[in-house]
Amino acid sequence: MAPTFNYISPTTAPLTDRIFGLLQDAIIKGEIRAGSKISEPELAKTYGVSRGTLREALSRLEERHLIIRSPNHGARVISLSYEELIETYQIREALGGLGCRLAAQNMTDEEIAELRQLLDEHEKSIEEDNGLSYYQKEGEFDFHYRVLQGSRNNRLLTILDGGLYQLIRMYRYQFSTASPRPYQALKEHRRIVDAIEERDAELADLLMRRHIRTARISVEERHKNAIAMENSNG
Amino acid sequence: MAPTFNYISPTTAPLTDRIFGLLQDAIIKGEIRAGSKISEPELAKTYGVSRGTLREALSRLEERHLIIRSPNHGARVISLSYEELIETYQIREALGGLGCRLAAQNMTDEEIAELRQLLDEHEKSIEEDNGLSYYQKEGEFDFHYRVLQGSRNNRLLTILDGGLYQLIRMYRYQFSTASPRPYQALKEHRRIVDAIEERDAELADLLMRRHIRTARISVEERHKNAIAMENSNG
DNA sequence: AAGCAAAAAAGTGTCGACAATTTAAATTTG
DNA sequence: CAAATTTAAATTGTCGACACTTTTTTGCTT
Numbered sequence: 001m002a003p004t005f006n007y008i009s010p011t012t013a014p015l016t017d018r019i020f021g022l023l024q025d026a027i028i029k030g031e032i033r034a035g036s037k038i039s040e041p042e043l044a045k046t047y048g049v050s051r052g053t054l055r056e057a058l059s060r061l062e063e064r065h066l067i068i069r070s071p072n073h074g075a076r077v078i079s080l081s082y083e084e085l086i087e088t089y090q091i092r093e094a095l096g097g098l099g100c101r102l103a104a105q106n107m108t109d110e111e112i113a114e115l116r117q118l119l120d121e122h123e124k125s126i127e128e129d130n131g132l133s134y135y136q137k138e139g140e141f142d143f144h145y146r147v148l149q150g151s152r153n154n155r156l157l158t159i160l161d162g163g164l165y166q167l168i169r170m171y172r173y174q175f176s177t178a179s180p181r182p183y184q185a186l187k188e189h190r191r192i193v194d195a196i197e198e199r200d201a202e203l204a205d206l207l208m209r210r211h212i213r214t215a216r217i218s219v220e221e222r223h224k225n226a227i228a229m230e231n232s233n234g
Numbered sequence: 235m236a237p238t239f240n241y242i243s244p245t246t247a248p249l250t251d252r253i254f255g256l257l258q259d260a261i262i263k264g265e266i267r268a269g270s271k272i273s274e275p276e277l278a279k280t281y282g283v284s285r286g287t288l289r290e291a292l293s294r295l296e297e298r299h300l301i302i303r304s305p306n307h308g309a310r311v312i313s314l315s316y317e318e319l320i321e322t323y324q325i326r327e328a329l330g331g332l333g334c335r336l337a338a339q340n341m342t343d344e345e346i347a348e349l350r351q352l353l354d355e356h357e358k359s360i361e362e363d364n365g366l367s368y369y370q371k372e373g374e375f376d377f378h379y380r381v382l383q384g385s386r387n388n389r390l391l392t393i394l395d396g397g398l399y400q401l402i403r404m405y406r407y408q409f410s411t412a413s414p415r416p417y418q419a420l421k422e423h424r425r426i427v428d429a430i431e432e433r434d435a436e437l438a439d440l441l442m443r444r445h446i447r448t449a450r451i452s453v454e455e456r457h458k459n460a461i462a463m464e465n466s467n468g
Numbered sequence: 469a470a471g472c473a474a475a476a477a478a479g480t481g482t483c484g485a486c487a488a489t490t491t492a493a494a495t496t497t498g
Numbered sequence: 499c500a501a502a503t504t505t506a507a508a509t510t511g512t513c514g515a516c517a518c519t520t521t522t523t524t525g526c527t528t
Contacts, residue, residue: 014305014481016293040510050483051510052286056293059250063297065392071248072489072510087387090332098328153321158299159393248511274480284513285480306480306519 019047020057027066027077028166030174035079038067064163080171082223088167089216093209095160096144099151100192100208104201107150112197115146119189126182141165143189147196147208177222188214253281254291261300261311262400264408269313272301298397314405316457322401323450327443329394330378333385334426334442338435341384346431349380353423360416375399377423381430381442411456422448 023043026032044054058075061067069075107115122139144165148157171177188211195204257277260266278288292309295301303309312318341349356373378399382391405411422445429438 012305016481017305039508041508052484052512053482055511056290059290059293060297063294065389071246071251074490074510084389087389090336090387091329091390091393094328094332095325098324102324153324155299155318155321155398156325159325159397163393164389250511273478275478286482286514287512289481308480308520 015049016053016056019049019054020060022047023057023061024064024066024166027061028170028173030170032077034077034170034174036077038075038077040074064166066166080174085167085171085219086216088164089212089219092160092164092168093212093216095156095164096212097205097209099144099148099153099156099160100196101201101205102151102153102156103147104196104199104204106152107147107196111146111150112193115143115150115193115196118142118146119186119193122189123186126186138169140185141169147192150196177219181218185211185215249283250287250290253283253288254294256281257291257295258298258300258400261295262404262407264404266311268311268404268408270311272309272311274308298400300400314408319401319405319453320450322398323446323453326394326398326402327446327450329390329398330446331439331443333378333382333387333390333394334430335435335439336385336387336390337381338430338433338438340386341381341430345380345384346427349377349384349427349430352376352380353420353427356423357420360420372403374419375403381426384430411453415452419445419449 023032027034032038038058040051040054040058044051047054058067058069062069062075065078067075067077122143125139145157145161148160151157188207192204192207192211195207257266261268266272272292274285274288274292278285281288292301292303296303296309299312301309301311356377359373379391379395382394385391422441426438426441426445429441
């Protein structure tokens with residue numbers, strides 16, 4: 001199976017689960033606008049399910065912080081705030097480092113080889129589309145996802161894949177800010193794999209943290225520029 | 235308000251939220267046995283709510299990994315595994331360090347003073363009850379909770395308070411394994427506050443991580459001994 | 469008596485409806 | 499005409515009921 005995130009079987013799975021997946025996707029991709037209010041009857045009609053079924057899905061979305069509910073007032077899609085994005089990157093840095101450290105200890109040689117292969121594919125993908133490739137949008141998550149699997153820490157995977165990545169993906173989709181430095185990122189990924197292969201947990205940890213920190217700082221820079229532009233131009 | 239975890243207003247809040255809170259508490263305290271199967275009609279009756287309401291709560295419990303659901307087969311309370319506990323400590327170490335680092339940067343002087351005061355109360359509590367105090371059971375979480383609040387990273391607080399702490403508390407309740415070294419722990423807490431007060435983020439991070447690592451190793455030792463005992467005695 | 473088959477019981481998945489609350493609209497009043 | 503109050507519409511909270519699966523019980527066959 002392609003490393004799709006939060007994949008849910010379309011036929012077997014309970015309706016609630018499918019609705020949950022669809023809603024999550026719609027929110028992340030901005031099809032349901034960030035900050036917009038959610039009407040339960042309307043959404044239920046749109047997806048062709050009962051309100052009860054939909055509400056169960058909403059409960060889970062709330063637990064993942066993708067929507068915010070206030071009693072008797074209904075639910076709103078989270079509104080993206082810069083601060084929260086930075087918070088997320090901070091956590092991702094700490095957990096990414098841990099995951100990578102554990103991966104260096106626990107990944108099998110086969111897994112590492114596959115990881116290498118994945119990066120080769122990414123490189124090809126970048127060369128072909130020259131910037132607008134799948135890699136730009138989602139490919140990076142593939143890499144991190146595999147490393148996490150190699151960490152053998154299931155809860156870690158759940159926290160990152162089930163919560164943090166979603167938020168970051170949401171930003172990328174809605175602000176169209178794919179990684180602005182694909183080759184550099186790829187290089188960093190390769191270095192990380194090297195460290196994992198050498199079973200150098202300490203180094204793997206450090207490199208991964210630095211990798212994520214770089215991404216965060218890039219976001220911070222862009223934000224500063226946006227603010228500056230706003231003050232001079234608009 | 236006392237630093238109760240996941241506090242839910244008993245009157246105002248929607249029924250679902252209250253049921254969720256009650257169920258979570260019951261699971262953590264072992265009132266609903268770990269590993270036991272959950273009967274929706276039975277539970278609904280017990281708490282005097284409809285099945286729909288209860289199912290919404292179950293969805294959230296599943297999202298928090300406190301129960302596991304399989305389609306058409308129902309829900310089971312998680313069974314406590316040693317591996318998962320260790321996984322949780324690993325994550326807690328990474329995130330605790332981050333939280334402490336941020337706290338050193340962001341906590342106000344007032345908050346730090348209050349933190350100091352809390353530790354004084356803890357010391358008193360330990361002296362009085364000499365081991366069986368509130369501190370042993372829950373007090374440690376108070377400390378970590380406050381530090382997390384000081385980190386100003388809300389998501390971090392949610393992850394730890396809304397997920398990881400719960401699991402650790404569950405183990406403590408059910409295996410009655412309160413911190414076996416209250417004075418040592420208190421001392422470590424004091425050192426951490428010192429570092430925060432000096433705004434030494436690096437050191438605060440390091441000390442917190444070491445503090446949590448010590449707890450983890452203690453768990454690991456106890457587990458090894460238990461295994462050894464089992465092999466020779468049982 | 470053991471094993472398989474069919475029927476019954478229990479349980480989960482999903483839905484539609486009613487009650488209570490909030491928001492919007494309409495009417496009254498100063 | 500604006501502000502306040504009442505009325506109406508829409509929305510959320512909660513429940514009970516029915517269909518479909520899974521599990522258990524029952525009964526038959528070898």
